[in-house]
Amino acid sequence: MPRARKSPTRSIPTGDVKSRLIAAAMALAAAQGWRRLGMGEIAREAGVTLDEAYRIFPTRPALLAGFAQQVNESVLSGPDDTGGTPRERLFELLMRRFDTLKPHRAALKAIARDSIGDPAALFAIPIGLNAMAWMLEAAGIGAEGWRGRARCLALAGAYAATLRVFLGDDSEDLSKTMAALDRRLKSGPFGTGDARRAA
DSSP states (O other), X not given: OOOOOOOSOSOOOOSOHHHHHHHHHHHHHXXXXXXXXXXXXXXXXXXXXXXXHHHHOSSHXXXXXXXXHHHHHHHHTSOOOOOSOHHHHHHHHHHHHHHHHGXXXXXXXXXXXXXXXXXXXXXXXXXXXXXXXXXXXXXXXXXXXXXXXXXXXXXXXXXXXXXXXXXXXXXXXXXXXXXXXXXXXXXXXXXXXXXXXXX
16 A cells, blocks of 8 residues: 655745745645646645636646746835946846745756757747746836837747756855856847946
């Protein structure tokens, strides 16, 4: 007789249902992978009824979109530093994003690995482009019009390349991630000036 699987989490946040579902999904993905993880298991881990979970996140891509929105809100609610060049501000915003993602790195590794070849992963593209548009706007760089769309695409490519470095960056201060992001932003259409992270 197979043994019952122990829950990998001991304390899911007691806040709103959306946050509990996201926290449960990240914990389960980190512990057992993403490919076979179902919404029913996520709901049970979060202590949420199935109908309640369905009303908020009817699919796993919807849950990942909710996680992306949570990250966006965290980044955009940070200090509004208007100093420096647009590229420096963009660098700070994206490093704030990586700092926000740091506690979820194991889950993100599993999601990235298990999404290879999954057609549903294509739904993440518009979500990622929207997030990059907000990062540009927050840095004072236009994201509208054909030039803005070109910047969004360029930034999405720079972010994706840096994300791969971030997932393997075991340094406490994310120095490898910072160096990779700095290089990518310097080669893109994001304004002038050297990007340096504030001390």
